[in-house]
Structures are given as C-alpha cells and as structure tokens.
Amino acid sequence: QALLVQSGAEVKKPGASVKVSCKASGYTFTAYGISWIRQAPGQGLEWMAWISAYSGNTYYAQQFQGRVTMTTDTSTSTAYMELRGLRSDDTAIYYCARADDLSWFDPWGQGTLVTVSS
Amino acid sequence: EIVMTQSPATLSVSPGERATLSCRASQSVTSNLAWYQQKPGQAPRLLMYDVSTRATGCPARFSGSGSGTEFTLTISSLQSEDFAVYYCQQYNNWPPGTFGQGTKVEIK
Numbered sequence: 554q555a556l557l558v559q560s561g562a563e564v565k566k567p568g569a570s571v572k573v574s575c576k577a578s579g580y581t582f583t584a585y586g587i588s589w590i591r592q593a594p595g596q597g598l599e600w601m602a603w604i605s606a607y608s609g610n611t612y613y614a615q616q617f618q619g620r621v622t623m624t625t626d627t628s629t630s631t632a633y634m635e636l637r638g639l640r641s642d643d644t645a646i647y648y649c650a651r652a653d654d655l656s657w658f659d660p661w662g663q664g665t666l667v668t669v670s671s
Numbered sequence: 672e673i674v675m676t677q678s679p680a681t682l683s684v685s686p687g688e689r690a691t692l693s694c695r696a697s698q699s700v701t702s703n704l705a706w707y708q709q710k711p712g713q714a715p716r717l718l719m720y721d722v723s724t725r726a727t728g729c730p731a732r733f734s735g736s737g738s739g740t741e742f743t744l745t746i747s748s749l750q751s752e753d754f755a756v757y758y759c760q761q762y763n764n765w766p767p768g769t770f771g772q773g774t775k776v777e778i779k
Contacts (some may be wrong), residue, residue: 588768598707598715598758600767612766648714655765657705659717659726 555580557587557649557662564668565639572635573665575649582630583607588652589623589634591645592664599645603652604632612654639669673697673764677757677771683779690746692774694759699739703763706735706744709773710755718757719744746776754778 560574575587589601602613604623611623622635632649647665650658674697684690694704702722707715717726722742723735732747746753759771 597772598760598770600769603766603768614767652768655703655762656768657717657720657760657762658707658715658768659720661714661716664714 555651555660557651557660559647559649559662559665562666562668564670567640567669567671569639569669570635570637571639571667572633573647573649573667575632575634575662577606577630577632577651580651582625583627585651585653586656587623587625587632588650588658589621590648590650590658590661592648593642593645596645601647602634603654605654606632636667639667641669643667644669672767673700673761673769675759675761675769675771677759677774679774680772681775681777683777684749685779686751687748688779690749690753690776692744692746692757692776694737694742694744694771696740696742696761698764700761700763702738703761704735704737704742705760705762706733707758707760708753708755709758715758749776 556579558576583606586605588603604611624633649662652658676695678693706719709715718729719735734745756773756775758773762768
C-alpha cells in the first residue's frame with residue numbers, strides 16, 4: 554500500500570530555512586501529486602502547497618508564496634518542501650500527503666516537527 | 672477562498688451512542704468533500720471522500736451525507752477508538768484545499 558515517510562524533526566533559528574523530505578513507496582510516484590499541510594501546536598490543518606510529481610507544476614497558498622518551494626526527485630520518489638525566512642509562528646508539524654489536483658489527501662506522512670526558536 | 676465551518680467545536684458522547692458532526696461551506700462545493708480523523712500524536716487519516724465514500728479501512732459505522740454547502744458525518748455507535756478530532760475538507764475550489772477547524776469528539 555502507499556506509504557509516505559518524512560524526514561526527522563528540525564530546530565531552526567528565526568530567518569533560517571528548512572527543507573523537509575517525503576519519500577513515497579508502494580505506488581507509482583509520478584501518477585499523483587504531493588501536498589504539504591501544516592499544523593501549529595494545538596491548532597487545525599493549513600494547506601500550504603501542491604506539486605505534480607509528473608509535470609512539476611506547483612500551486613502555493615497565497616500566504617506562503619515567495620517563501621516556500623516544492624520540488625520532487627522522481628529517481629528516488631521523494632518530494633521536498635523548503636520554507637525560507639522562518640518565524641516563530643512557523644513552528645508546526647509539517648505533513649506531506651498524496652493528492653491529485655482537485656482531490657482529497659491520502660495517505661499522509663507521519664509528520665515533521667519544525668521548531669523555530671532563537 | 673471557500674471557508675469551511677464545523678460544529679460543534681467539541682462533542683461529548685458516551686460510548687455506544689450516535690455522534691453527528693456538521694460541516695458547512697461558505698459556497699457550494701458540490702460533492703467534493705472529505706472527512707479526516709486525527710488522534711493525538713498521529714497524522715490525520717482519510718475517512719470519507721466524495722461526501723459518502725468510505726476510505727479503505729473506514730468502519731461501516733461511519734457515514735457521510737449532504738451536498739452543496741451542508742454536510743454531516745455520522746458515527747452510528749461510538750467505539751473507544753473513535754474519540755478523536757474530525758476535520759472536513761473541500762476540494763471543489765482548489766487550490767487551496769481548505770479544511771474546517773475541526774470537531775473534537777470526547778468521552779462523556
């Protein structure tokens with residue numbers, strides 16, 4: 554079955570960048586896209602971005618445009634999300650999830666905690 | 672951007688009872704609505720898509736209904752493993768795939 558495994562927790566200083574990876578297995582990577590969704594401590598889910606693993610086309614939520622970049626490496630079936638200019642309110646668990654465009658999210662990665670602190 | 676509003680924020684239910692969760696969209700999302708379950712310390716898990724289609728592994732006690740702007744997730748007889756936070760998500764107007772703020776189902 555499809556499985557997404559994310560990289561480990563990160564601690565960053567304000568202004569730094571973080572790059573989180575999401576390795577897919579159990580399905581044809583290029584047949585779907587990958588979305589990134591984050592969850593601040595004790596809060597709900599916030600969609601950030603989507604990338605087609607086939608074409609590389611991307612969509613970004615308006616509040617993250619200019620600060621986030623998504624990429625994929627089809628040779629390793631891995632998606633990456635880089636967030637720049639980190640602020641304390643970027644402290645959150647970042648999830649990747651398989652998704653077509655105009656679609657639901659399934660499955661989800663286990664999440665990567667990113668802590669931004671001076 | 673479509674705004675998804677869930678109610679109630681918290682639902683207190685006894686095991687074995689029925690739970691009804693609501694999700695309202697600020698404009699029609701036709702039938703492009705999903706539900707997720709999230710337990711503490713875990714990633715969300717897809718329960719339902721296209722309003723009423725159960726995802727693989729979703730028990731039959733979960734059912735979804737609605738269309739347009741009003742949707743309901745019903746758990747017919749709550750089991751101990753069902754106490755969690757539930758999120759609705761629309762994918763009709765995309766991006767973004769907006770989520771509701773969640774309903775916590777807790778033990779009464």
